[in-house]
Amino acid sequence: MTARSLVSTLPGRYYTDPAIFAAEQRKILEEMWFCAVRAADLPRPGDFQTAQIGRESVLVTRGRDGVLRGFLNICRHRGAQLCTQETGSVRRSFQCPYHAWTYGLDGKLVAAPNLTNMPDIDRLEFGLRPVRAYEWLGYVWLCLAADPPSFTETVIDSVTARLGAAAVVDSYHLDDLALGRRIRYDVKANWKLVVENFMECYHCATIHPELTEVLPEFAEGYAAQYYVGHGAEFGPEIAGFTVDGSAGFGVLEGVSTDQHRRYYAATVRPQVFLNLVPDHVILHRMFPLAVDRTMVECDWLFAPEVIAAGRDVSRSVELFHRVNEQDFAACERCQPAMASRAYADGGVLVPTEHHIAEFHDWVKALL
Numbered sequence: 001m002t003a004r005s006l007v008s009t010l011p012g013r014y015y016t017d018p019a020i021f022a023a024e025q026r027k028i029l030e031e032m033w034f035c036a037v038r039a040a041d042l043p044r045p046g047d048f049q050t051a052q053i054g055r056e057s058v059l060v061t062r063g064r065d066g067v068l069r070g071f072l073n074i075c076r077h078r079g080a081q082l083c084t085q086e087t088g089s090v091r092r093s094f095q096c097p098y099h100a101w102t103y104g105l106d107g108k109l110v111a112a113p114n115l116t117n118m119p120d121i122d123r124l125e126f127g128l129r130p131v132r133a134y135e136w137l138g139y140v141w142l143c144l145a146a147d148p149p150s151f152t153e154t155v156i157d158s159v160t161a162r163l164g165a166a167a168v169v170d171s172y173h174l175d176d177l178a179l180g181r182r183i184r185y186d187v188k189a190n191w192k193l194v195v196e197n198f199m200e201c202y203h204c205a206t207i208h209p210e211l212t213e214v215l216p217e218f219a220e221g222y223a224a225q226y227y228v229g230h231g232a233e234f235g236p237e238i239a240g241f242t243v244d245g246s247a248g249f250g251v252l253e254g255v256s257t258d259q260h261r262r263y264y265a266a267t268v269r270p271q272v273f274l275n276l277v278p279d280h281v282i283l284h285r286m287f288p289l290a291v292d293r294t295m296v297e298c299d300w301l302f303a304p305e306v307i308a309a310g311r312d313v314s315r316s317v318e319l320f321h322r323v324n325e326q327d328f329a330a331c332e333r334c335q336p337a338m339a340s341r342a343y344a345d346g347g348v349l350v351p352t353e354h355h356i357a358e359f360h361d362w363v364k365a366l367l
Contacts (some may be wrong), residue, residue: 006350006364010364012343015190015335020087021291024191025367028270029054032143032178033155035285036060037140038299039068042195046105046158048094049087051319052287052295053144057096058131059083061103063190070131076109078100082128094128103128126295137174137274138301139283155268162266169266169274171254172281177301180280180313185296185324189331190338191271191288192363194296197327198265198273198284200353207326210319214238215244215263221352225264231262231276241277242315245324248279249306249313269362275320279303281315282320298324302361303316 014020031212036051037060050073057073059082075082075096079300082103084096095102102111107128115121132143134151138219141155161165178294187194197203201223217231230350234241241263251260255278264276273284280302287295300317308311337343349356 006348007354009346009349010192010255010344010354010360012338012340014363015193016291018291021288022189023367024053024363025286027365029288030056031366032145032199032270033134033141033143033151035121035139035268036070038179039135039140039175042068044089046090046092047087048083048089050083050085051142056144057081058142058144059128060142061094061105062132063091068103068133068140069107070133070140071107071128072131072144074129075099075101076126076128077112079081083286090330107141123191136304137283138177139167139247139285158268159266159274162225162228163264168229168259169262169276171256171259172252172276172284173254174281174301176304177252177281178307179299180302181300181317182318183298183321183324185298186330187296187328187331188292189294189328189335190292191286191294193331193334193338194286194294194328195267195269195359196356197331199223199267199356199359202350202352203330207330208323210243211323213328214319215240223352225265225267225355231259231264234261238242238328240279241319242314242367243318244315246315248277249302251278252280252303267359268361279306280316284307284324296324296328 020361030053034053037049038055042049042062045062045064049061051058059071059073060068062068073082075098077096078098080096080098081238082096093102100113102108107130109123109126132148134141156166159169163169169179201218202221204218214234216235231322238245240246242248246287250284260278266274268274271286275282280300283299289295303311
């Protein structure tokens with residue numbers, strides 16, 4: 001590399017090689033805290049949802065004691081998938097559709113054909129395999145590792161490092177917000193391309209006309225995440241974070257005065273994007289499914305009274321929905337080129353993208 005202003009990216013094979021993706025599943029997705037489901041989506045005992053984390057299907061359910069628990073979605077008998085639905089509800093237990101082994105909401109084996117004839121079977125030992133769970137920001141985060149890393153040091157501290165203080169995200173009270181809209185995107189691109197795109201704004205002036213109208217400084221190429229604690233300021237004629245710049249729904253209770261007209265963003269590795277604006281929060285959860293396919297679930301969260309009153313949130317949703325579609329289309333344009341001989345040694349990062357190099361170093365270190 002001869003130009004000092006340029007920094008090398010990962011080589012193209014990091015986005016196309018199934019062996020590298022398999023290593024990422026084992027060493028990143030299955031070893032780190034993974035934001036799996038929204039707690040409010042499972043309000044009653046017996047409610048459940050499944051999620052794909054690396055190579056594993058994971059079952060999250062609320063117990064009769066009100067606690068949300070995670071289990072590997074695998075029957076301990078012959079390995080059949082226990083729940084084939086993405087979401088649903090059971091009354092008291094989960095029954096394997098293959099041989100009818102049955103498990104309580106706490107994962108304990110409670111019944112099986114001829115089980116009374118096998119008194120030596122320990123019903124706890126042959127219960128569902130538990131997965132460590134932690135609730136934060138209104139979501140259930142899971143870790144498949146036998147010895148999970150510190151949630152504070154790997155998740156909370158990463159948000160603090162970007163926003164400057166934990167109190168910044170706390171002030172939006174995500175736990176209390178209501179779901180206004182959820183959109184799922186099936187992106188035909190490697191998950192790292194999606195992360196890299198979200199981290200930079202060198203592309204914003206090119207493909208995000210609506211976003212740069214609301215946040216004019218983004219047209220200069222510097223993303224909010226380039227600076228610690230920085231929030232991009234609304235344009236002088238902009239009243240709210242909406243597709244046409246019109247007013248939204250006031251300000252969330254707890255949001256400080258200096259946050260009233262600003263947009264903050266944080267990447268929570270490996271798969272969460274957090275977007276904070278005065279009257280709502282947008283949270284992306286990525287589910288890497290294959291080396292060239294990433295499912296992204298995006299939630300728009302508003303004050304409970306806004307949703308309870310049936311307010312029209314479409315202008316707020318439309319702004320970032322367009323941003324998502326523009327971003328994901330760009331990622332899908334890049335994916336085929338990752339296999340090109342022209343990208344065998346990778347590409348380059350300009351100065352406004354240099355912080356992406358630290359993400360690349362992080363990936364390589366974990367692999």
